[in-house]
Amino acid sequence: MEQLNPQSRRDPYGSRINRSQFAPLVYGLPWLTVLLGSLTPWLPIIAPAPVLPPFGFLLMLAWRLLRPGLLPPWAGLPLGLFDDLYSGQPLGSGVLLFSLALIIIELIEIRFPWRNFWLDWLTAAGIVVPYLIIAALLSGAEPTLVQLRVIAPQLLLSILLFPIIARVVAMFDRFRLKRVLRTD
Amino acid sequence: MAPPAHRRSGVNKKAQLGVFTGYVVAGAGALFGAALLTISLLAPETFSGLRAMASDAAAPAGVVGAKGRTEGQGIFEAIGGYYRAGSRNARLEEEVRVARVRLAEAEALKQENARLKAVLGLADEESRPVATARLIGSTSSSARRLGYISAGRNDGVRPGMPVTSPMGLVGRVLEAGAESSRVLLLTDSESMVPVRRSTDNVVAFAEGRSDGSLRLRLVNLGINPIKKNDVFVTSGAGGMFRPGVAVAIATEITRDGAIAQLLSNPAATDLVVVEPIWQPEAVEALAAPPPQPDAAPAG
Numbered sequence: 450m451e452q453l454n455p456q457s458r459r460d461p462y463g464s465r466i467n468r469s470q471f472a473p474l475v476y477g478l479p480w481l482t483v484l485l486g487s488l489t490p491w492l493p494i495i496a497p498a499p500v501l502p503p504f505g506f507l508l509m510l511a512w513r514l515l516r517p518g519l520l521p522p523w524a525g526l527p528l529g530l531f532d533d534l535y536s537g538q539p540l541g542s543g544v545l546l547f548s549l550a551l552i553i554i555e556l557i558e559i560r561f562p563w564r565n566f567w568l569d570w571l572t573a574a575g576i577v578v579p580y581l582i583i584a585a586l587l588s589g590a591e592p593t594l595v596q597l598r599v600i601a602p603q604l605l606l607s608i609l610l611f612p613i614i615a616r617v618v619a620m621f622d623r624f625r626l627k628r629v630l631r632t633d
Numbered sequence: 634m635a636p637p638a639h640r641r642s643g644v645n646k647k648a649q650l651g652v653f654t655g656y657v658v659a660g661a662g663a664l665f666g667a668a669l670l671t672i673s674l675l676a677p678e679t680f681s682g683l684r685a686m687a688s689d690a691a692a693p694a695g696v697v698g699a700k701g702r703t704e705g706q707g708i709f710e711a712i713g714g715y716y717r718a719g720s721r722n723a724r725l726e727e728e729v730r731v732a733r734v735r736l737a738e739a740e741a742l743k744q745e746n747a748r749l750k751a752v753l754g755l756a757d758e759e760s761r762p763v764a765t766a767r768l769i770g771s772t773s774s775s776a777r778r779l780g781y782i783s784a785g786r787n788d789g790v791r792p793g794m795p796v797t798s799p800m801g802l803v804g805r806v807l808e809a810g811a812e813s814s815r816v817l818l819l820t821d822s823e824s825m826v827p828v829r830r831s832t833d834n835v836v837a838f839a840e841g842r843s844d845g846s847l848r849l850r851l852v853n854l855g856i857n858p859i860k861k862n863d864v865f866v867t868s869g870a871g872g873m874f875r876p877g878v879a880v881a882i883a884t885e886i887t888r889d890g891a892i893a894q895l896l897s898n899p900a901a902t903d904l905v906v907v908e909p910i911w912q913p914e915a916v917e918a919l920a921a922p923p924p925q926p927d928a929a930p931a932g
Contacts, residue, residue, distance in 0.1 A: 497820055499843070521659075526662035536772055539674050545666030589844050598844075
């Protein structure tokens with residue numbers, strides 16, 4: 450059989466003979482990448498104004514939209530809590546906003562079960578814009594007009610960066626499902 | 634992408650319950666977040682211990698990153714720097730020539746200052762720094778402007794202490810963990826520093842605008858005496874910051890003050906110095922509740 454078609458015993462994730470997917474990787478990688486995304490404040494960039502997009506939140510959206518059902522609807526609680534510890538927001542704003550985002554995506558999914566990339570991008574943009582505005586209002590600082598103007602570049606960057614983040618997440622997804630040597 | 638199979642629970646009672654429980658837990662999570670948020674907005678200090686522990690855990694990675702950071706580079710400046718290297722080099726050489734002259738003048742002034750102080754019999758009240766630390770990160774995606782430094786309670790850092798760099802004031806310590814601390818940067822909209830003009834006694838408050846600039850509000854309203862390029866230094870009012878530390882330079886005149894640019898851009902700062910609170914008694918007196926009228930001695 451292999452002489453006729455060398456790919457016959459393989460799928461996109463590797464050989465299927467004596468190889469299987471690695472469960473901690475399959476279920477753990479999405480969580481790990483979102484947590485790493487939440488650690489952006491530790492990047493050696495000292496920003497005088499909020500410029501970087503909320504990577505943890507965007508990664509969570511991308512995973513959720515790429516693989517519905519992989520992150521449970523309650524994933525916003527632990528992920529948001531971790532994000533709050535480092536983001537500088539008052540504790541709880543991430544828990545609330547991450548959870549709400551996941552619930553809203555559930556509702557959108559019921560309305561549009563079959564989605565394409567453009568709808569995903571639109572969904573992500575429609576969620577990340579209110580997320581950033583509400584996060585700025587809840588940040589504990591006095592909400593002023595200047596503050597809302599300051600986050601405009603960040604809004605734009607977050608929307609434009611989503612396709613790239615979605616591609617990176619797709620790359621992680623292929624890595625996640627790689628078949629490795631079976632040990633049992 | 635196809636809808637996921639898990640939601641098509643059909644008539645399977647157990648699967649239906651599983652999906653339903655997921656929604657309930659998600660909703661409860663959101664409510665829990667709202668409750669936490671209310672607590673932390675009403676009492677911002679409630680969870681500081683939790684945050685301090687978390688930042689202690691992540692600090693070593695931040696220190697490694699900060700060591701690799703070269704001077705004076707934000708993300709975009711780092712990329713743009715390559716395109717302007719030639720012209721910038723020429724300009725910098727010119728500036729260095731000017732600066733050498735200024736430095737010599739400053740040395741002379743310093744000596745004269747020391748001589749005059751000696752004449753007046755004033756003690757040189759140079760404050761000894763508490764700790765030297767690296768600025769290892771900042772909340773670059775939140776609307777709040779907080780930084781992280783690599784020194785904490787073990788080094789003697791306490792909340793309220795001013796953080797300075799050779800270029801000027803950076804901010805003050807907000808929460809101190811064991812090995813790392815959170816710093817309220819000057820540009821945060823909750824930060825307010827009493828300043829005065831370096832040349833005379835025009836006093837103002839410098840408020841952060843969270844976009845990298847400061848807003849100077851004059852204390853004495855009337856005719857606005859501030860001119861462009863006036864340098865402002867800390868005035869020492871309130872007792873927290875030692876007077877005479879450079880803060881900002883006015884760039885735009887407004888009706889009640891000016892918009893000023895930070896002199897010590899945190900993006901260009903690597904090593905910072907944590908200084909003791911200048912007049913701890915004054916700060917404590919301000920923080921303490923006013924004495925009860927009953928307690929005052931009668932007559």
